[in-house]
Amino acid sequence: MxxxxxxxxxxxxxxxxxxxxxxxxxxxxxxHAFELYLLTGPGGSGGPGEPLPPVWxxxxxxxxxxxxxxxxxxxxxRRRQYARAYEELVGALVMPGxxxxxxxxxxxxxxxxREDGALPAFLASAHARRTxxxxxxxxxxxxxxxxxxxCDVLVAADLLEQCLRPLSAPWYGTGPGGLGAAxxxxxxxxxxxxxxxxxxxxxxxxxxxxxxxxxxxxEQYLGYREAPYRWPVRALLLAFFRALTEETYRxxxxxxxxxxxxxxxQRRCGADPARTRVVYEGTPAVARAAAGPEPRTPTLVxxxxxxxxxxxxxxxxxxxxVRAELPEARLTIHGEEAAPGYRAHCAAVAERLGVAPAVDxxxxxxxxxxxxxxxxxxxxxxxxxRRPRLLADAMLSGRAVVSTxxxxxxxxxxxxxLLVPARDPQALAGACLALLRDEERRARLGLAxxxxxxxxFAVEPVIGAFxxxxxxxxxxxxxxxDGGRGDAVGRAPRPxxxxxxxxxxxxxxxxxxxxxxxxxxxxxxxxxxxxxGAQDRPGALAEAV
Amino acid sequence: MSGGxxxxxxxxxxGDPVRExxxxxRELCERAVDPLEIAAGLEEAGLGPAxxxxxxxxxxxxxxxxxxxxxxxxxxxxxxGRERQCGAAARASLTAAALAALPCAAVAALGxxxxxxxxxxxxxxxxxxxxxxxxxxxxxxxxxxxxxxLGPARTAPPRSGPRWRPARALAAVGYGLGLAALLLLxxxxxxxxxLTAALVLAAAVSAGSAERAARWYRQVGRGxxxxxxxxxxxxxxxxxxxxxxxxxxxxxxxxxxxxxxxxLTVVAPRPGxxxxxxHQAAERAGTAQWAAQGVLGLLLVLPALLxxxxxxxxxxxxxxxxxxxxxxxxxxxxxxxSAALLGGGAxxxxxxxxxWTVLGRxxxxx
Numbered sequence: 001m002x003x004x005x006x007x008x009x010x011x012x013x014x015x016x017x018x019x020x021x022x023x024x025x026x027x028x029x030x031x032h033a034f035e036l037y038l039l040t041g042p043g044g045s046g047g048p049g050e051p052l053p054p055v056w057x058x059x060x061x062x063x064x065x066x067x068x069x070x071x072x073x074x075x076x077x078r079r080r081q082y083a084r085a086y087e088e089l090v091g092a093l094v095m096p097g098x099x100x101x102x103x104x105x106x107x108x109x110x111x112x113x114r115e116d117g118a119l120p121a122f123l124a125s126a127h128a129r130r131t132x133x134x135x136x137x138x139x140x141x142x143x144x145x146x147x148x149x150x151c152d153v154l155v156a157a158d159l160l161e162q163c164l165r166p167l168s169a170p171w172y173g174t175g176p177g178g179l180g181a182a183x184x185x186x187x188x189x190x191x192x193x194x195x196x197x198x199x200x201x202x203x204x205x206x207x208x209x210x211x212x213x214x215x216x217x218x219e220q221y222l223g224y225r226e227a228p229y230r231w232p233v234r235a236l237l238l239a240f241f242r243a244l245t246e247e248t249y250r251x252x253x254x255x256x257x258x259x260x261x262x263x264x265x266q267r268r269c270g271a272d273p274a275r276t277r278v279v280y281e282g283t284p285a286v287a288r289a290a291a292g293p294e295p296r297t298p299t300l301v302x303x304x305x306x307x308x309x310x311x312x313x314x315x316x317x318x319x320x321x322v323r324a325e326l327p328e329a330r331l332t333i334h335g336e337e338a339a340p341g342y343r344a345h346c347a348a349v350a351e352r353l354g355v356a357p358a359v360d361x362x363x364x365x366x367x368x369x370x371x372x373x374x375x376x377x378x379x380x381x382x383x384x385x386r387r388p389r390l391l392a393d394a395m396l397s398g399r400a401v402v403s404t405x406x407x408x409x410x411x412x413x414x415x416x417x418l419l420v421p422a423r424d425p426q427a428l429a430g431a432c433l434a435l436l437r438d439e440e441r442r443a444r445l446g447l448a449x450x451x452x453x454x455x456x457f458a459v460e461p462v463i464g465a466f467x468x469x470x471x472x473x474x475x476x477x478x479x480x481x482d483g484g485r486g487d488a489v490g491r492a493p494r495p496x497x498x499x500x501x502x503x504x505x506x507x508x509x510x511x512x513x514x515x516x517x518x519x520x521x522x523x524x525x526x527x528x529x530x531x532x533g534a535q536d537r538p539g540a541l542a543e544a545v
Numbered sequence: 546m547s548g549g550x551x552x553x554x555x556x557x558x559x560g561d562p563v564r565e566x567x568x569x570x571r572e573l574c575e576r577a578v579d580p581l582e583i584a585a586g587l588e589e590a591g592l593g594p595a596x597x598x599x600x601x602x603x604x605x606x607x608x609x610x611x612x613x614x615x616x617x618x619x620x621x622x623x624x625x626g627r628e629r630q631c632g633a634a635a636r637a638s639l640t641a642a643a644l645a646a647l648p649c650a651a652v653a654a655l656g657x658x659x660x661x662x663x664x665x666x667x668x669x670x671x672x673x674x675x676x677x678x679x680x681x682x683x684x685x686x687x688x689x690x691x692x693x694x695l696g697p698a699r700t701a702p703p704r705s706g707p708r709w710r711p712a713r714a715l716a717a718v719g720y721g722l723g724l725a726a727l728l729l730l731x732x733x734x735x736x737x738x739x740l741t742a743a744l745v746l747a748a749a750v751s752a753g754s755a756e757r758a759a760r761w762y763r764q765v766g767r768g769x770x771x772x773x774x775x776x777x778x779x780x781x782x783x784x785x786x787x788x789x790x791x792x793x794x795x796x797x798x799x800x801x802x803x804x805x806x807x808x809l810t811v812v813a814p815r816p817g818x819x820x821x822x823x824h825q826a827a828e829r830a831g832t833a834q835w836a837a838q839g840v841l842g843l844l845l846v847l848p849a850l851l852x853x854x855x856x857x858x859x860x861x862x863x864x865x866x867x868x869x870x871x872x873x874x875x876x877x878x879x880x881x882x883s884a885a886l887l888g889g890g891a892x893x894x895x896x897x898x899x900x901w902t903v904l905g906r907x908x909x910x911x
Contacts, residue, residue, distance in 0.1 A: 126776075126908060133776055145578075145618040150773040150907060221585040225576070231620035235578035242579065268581070268606050305695060309589060335695045364695055383591035390694040406593055422591035 001183035001474060002057075003032050004200075008039040008193040018189050021213070021281065026055040028463035032470065033057045035182070037171060039064050039193055058177065064165045064192060073125050074118040082122045083131050085109045090132055090160075093239040094141040102243040103250075106167070110199040113168040120168055123161035132157050136236070148232035156233045163240060166195040172203055180204035184473050186466075187248075190216035191241065194248040201251055207477040209469060210248060213258035213281045214387050215265050217245040246270045253473050256465070259388055259408045277469070282459035283392060290398035290450055291373040298436045299330045301375025301399075303368070303390060304382060305338035311404075312346045314425055315381040320353040321429035326436060332360045334371045372397035377435045377442065380404060383422055388412040392457045395449035400442045402431045412456075416449035475500035562600045566592070567612055574616035584609035634760040637676040642753025644668045644675065649728055649749040653742035657732040669728060670721035673852060673860075676756055677717060716857035720848055723864025724752070727844055730868050734881030740830060743809040747801040748841045754797040755842075759849040762790040766854070766910035776907055783905050791846055791897075798842040806830060837885045843893040847900050854909040859899065867892045 005026070009018050026034040036052075036059040052059055074082055088105030091098045113119035122128055133153045135141070148156070174180035179200035185208035187194045197208040220241045224234050249255060249271040256279040257263045263271075263278055300319060304310040312333065319331045337343040343361065350356040365371035368390075372378055378394040378401050385391065385407035392412060394401050401417035403409045410419060418435065420427040435442050566587075567574060573586040584606050587596075594604060602608040648665030655661045728749050735741035765786050773779035807826040815829065830838075844867040852860035870888030875881060903909060 126906060129907070130776060137775070145620040147774065149771070150775060150779050151771050153776070154770070154907060154911065217581070218585050221579070221582045222589060225582075225586070231576070231578070238578050238582065242581065264604070268584075303695060311591075368695075384589045387694075404591070405595075406591055407588070421595075422593075 001032055001470070002181065003029075003034050003470065004037055004179050004182035004185045004197075004206075005034055005188065006037045006039075006185055006193045006197055007188040008191060009189070018213070022188055023053050023055065024282065024284070024459055025463065025466060027053070028459065029467060029470075030055070035177075036060070037179070037196060038062070039166060060171060060177065062166060062169045062171075065162055068120050068124050068161065069165075071118055071121045073121040074112075074116060078112070078116065078118065079122065079125075079127055082109070082112055082119070083127060085112060086123070086128055087131050087135055090135045091138075092243055093236055094136055094143070095138070096142050097140075099243065103247050106195075106247070107199070107202045109164065110167045110172075110202070114172055114203075117168055120161060120165060123157065123164060128161075129153055129157045132160075136232075142235075143232060145231045145235070148236075149230075152230055152232045152236075155229060156236050159233070159237055160240065163192055163237075164195070166192055167199060169196060171196055172199060174204065179206060182206055184208060184253075184470060184477070186211065187252075189213075190245065190248060191220075192244075194244065198248060198251055205477065207253035207473050208251075209254045209256065209466075209473065210252045211256045211258075211279070212262060212266075215257070215262050217241055217269065218265060218386070242269070253477065254469050256469070260411050261386075261408045277465070279462055279465045280392075280456050281387075281389065282462035283389065283396075283457050284459060285368070285393050285396050286454050286458045288369055288396060290396075291369065294376045294399075295374060297328055297330050298326060298377075299332060299375045300377055300379050300432055300436075301332045301334065301371060302379050302381065303334040303365075303371055303394070304380070306333075306335050306342050306346065307338040308342065309384060310335075310338075310382045311423070312342070312381070313349055314404075314423060314428065315379060316346060316349050316353060316355065316359070317425035318379075318381070318428035318432060319359070320355050321425060322432050322436070323355050323358060325429075325433055329436065330358045330360065331355070332362050332371075332374055334362050334365050336364050368393050369397060372399050375399060377402060377432060379428070379432060380409070381428060382406065385409045385412075388457070392453045395453035396457070398446045398450040400435050400445040401449055402428065402435060404428070412453075413449070414452060416445055416452050418445075471500050563608070563611060563615070566596070566600060566608070567616060570612070571616065574612045575619040576621060577613060577618075580606070580610040580613040583612050634757060634764075637760065638753040638757040640753075641672050641676050641756040642750050644672045645724070645728060645749040645752035646746060649732075649742075649746050652729060652732050653746060657729075662729055662733070666722075666725040666729060669725035670718060672724055672752065673717045673720040674714075678853070713857055716861040717852075719861030720852055720857065720864045723848065723861060723866075723868060724845075726868035726872075727841065727864065728752075730871060731841075731881065731885065734871075734875055734884065736881065739809060739813060740806075740834070743805040744802055744830065744834065744838050744841075747805040748798065748838065748845065751794065751798040751801050751842060752845055754794050754801075755846040755849040758790045758794040758846055759853040761793075762786060762850055762904075763853045763910065766904075770907060770910045779907050780905050787850075787901060787904055790850065791843070794846040795839060795842050798838065798845075802830075802835075802838055803827070833882055833886060837882055837889070840886060840889040840893050843897065844889055847893065847896040850900055850904060851896075854904055855911070856903060856909065859903070863892065863896045863899075866896075 005022055007018055007022055022036070034056055036056050038059060038061045040061050040063050073079070085105050085108035088101045089109060090105075092100070092102035092105060109119060133148075133150075136143070136148050136153065136156075171177075171179050179185060179196060180203060182200070183206070185197040185200055185206055187197045187208055187210045190210055190212045194208075194210060197206075197210075200206045201208055220238060224238055227234060229237070246269050249266060249269055252271075253275065255266055255271050255276045257266050257276065258279070258281045260278050263273075263276055266276060267273060300315075300322070302312070302315050304312075306312055315331070315333070319329070322329050333346075347356070347361065350359045362371075372394055376399070378397070378399045380391060380394070380401070380403040382404060383406060385403070388408045388411070391401065391403065391409060395413070395416065401413055403413055403417060403419055404422040405419040406422050413419060418431040420431050435445070570583070570587065570590065573590075574583055577583045577586070587605055587609060592605065597603070597605045597608045600608050600611075602611065645668075648668050652661055652665050728745060731741050731745050732738070766783060769779055769782045769786075773782055803826060806829045807822060810822060810826045810829055815825070820828075844864070848860040848864040851857075851863065867889045870892050871885045872888075874884035874888040879887065
């Protein structure tokens, strides 16, 4: 079947996890035709990058940020319709009692944009600004920290225009390359990338799956704290992202968060637990061999970006206590400075604690495997762990892991490592010492951790999970290419008339053997052709199942 | 290591554990737009289900909701530290004045012959290109810097758009051509060569003041944009600014013209009744010449205003239309002075009306 994969990110950047993950998924499911719909990042696609892997049947890009695409503003009559829809959308963002009108406003705007493509020009026009200002300053609007000023209106109008640009993408419709012709959409990453999927669901009834590794909404909440916007703009934009996320979770056929920790967030934003399924992010590091023999001197290895949130200081304080008990212990810190001046600060702290000679700021390692190999115990002291990736990588090395009990750590490490409370150097030092002194326990925990990570973070279970999810979806949603209006002969399509395998194997291809029975009742004909097709291609069927 | 551990340090009598969390994360709670933002911030600060349980909440989300309800919103104080770019504005005005005055002086000295005119036009065409500001594009939605687990990812910073797009460059060159034609046309069509040369020289120097007036207008517009509450208030605030900017430029032009006439009177006194120097200088040019000079001033300042506020195409068309109308009327048999007065005056009136409507809009001052 045809899967439209929607994601955000610059294609040529090989270090973006999302695109690498999408490549692995498409390679793992060669029986489906994948097409990539890409919202390129703030820097644009950056010119011709590395060639697209051959698993993709096509790639379509849209630049949602930057200069507005040229286009004529709508005429007076159309403008009124646009303004009504826009008013509904903005009202849902600022009026506490009107949140439910977000979806209708969004779909109305999408329908108008599809008819004449004048949406970006309208959103940038003075008319849209007036509408935004009027609704925003309406009595009862949620402006608890001050009324918006004119500059806020202008900035917010610009940002909304850019966020809503996917609505006017030339991707809809049932023709070749249109989302309406796809059997399902797969959104990787959430956020604005979900907009085309929402519209396709509304217009053509195409179901969609949402995969999120690191929730888009939570990243926005954290990121906007440093954004150069005034409070009202921040509030409006975050309300937009929140409303968009809630609508996405409501409409999504299946949600696959990257961890149970993220699942709680999704439930909080209105996701139905019955339609949620945790699929861990597979990592190719599973195939890596375990790390070799331990170094001669007992060494703690710490990896992560150098910033206050990763709490390198806590590691240094704990290490000072470890060294008081075990003077030959060493600490290797891998990672680059993410907050300016933080590395110098950490070096000063190490100096003050008197452990500077035993601490090695090693920078970015050539590979993570090498980093783990150089240590006896891997330690994580972060204040928050939002993604399981680095922890899983450490566990795959076969070294014992000590981590603070935050975020996903409990779920990922489980009983195969030591968890200590955050911001507690005494506890962290105790856990490190316990492992450094007990070789047998270290080896046992390391092996158990490696097995646990291999089981959970392998790539094949991810592929298998999505194979099942796709199949399940297609069996529930007979994604008729024309949105259920009947085929060329005029017969109304019947839902569930065909098993999912029929769609998987080759689609509705007219079978010469069945041409005689096509004059019978439509349902019977469909059933027969499905069975005949299945008998003709047992190999294809087995492969699909 | 205060913080999460302090919230529930065992053994210490704690009255209201929520109050402690509140005190510790007060800034986060005051600035939050949404309980979920507080939840994300608390999670980022190392609080987990255990801390929520100590505050007698089922999870972090309900703790965040309580905090959101108990702490009043207080947005951070706006910083008014926008540096005024006086240096850049003065530099641009001086550049414009020098680039416009030198070719005009050369034409006045060497006579209005084609090779002189053509070579004099080159620096004039370059004036708008050299004094232009980078175009204002809408800022992209804020996105956190992409980072992998081990530090900031080394990706190229987002590219800003090219400084000169083809349409923009074309508009700038058109504006420059219009400016060159505007300043080099009077010496060609004039009857009284010395008087015209003096007046054109004054107008050329006042190109700098037009540039300065346009930048001042833009700066005032930005200031009002940041301070105004609504679109209507902004329009009301901007209403007197355009007349003031134009009047300031015209006043500077009048002073410069008067000075040029005074110099001309000293250098080449006119035979006739002897009076004071100022009187003679004022008498030197008639009403029609002063009116033509005023039209020239308007045709200098209005395209500059339009170009600074992002209407480069309109600026180019306006700058080109003035000399074109003058030339057309001159071709129809009018004298150079009346052609400049009528044709240029009509174009200036249209430009003034257009600028009045367009420049009052908030979108022109981004």
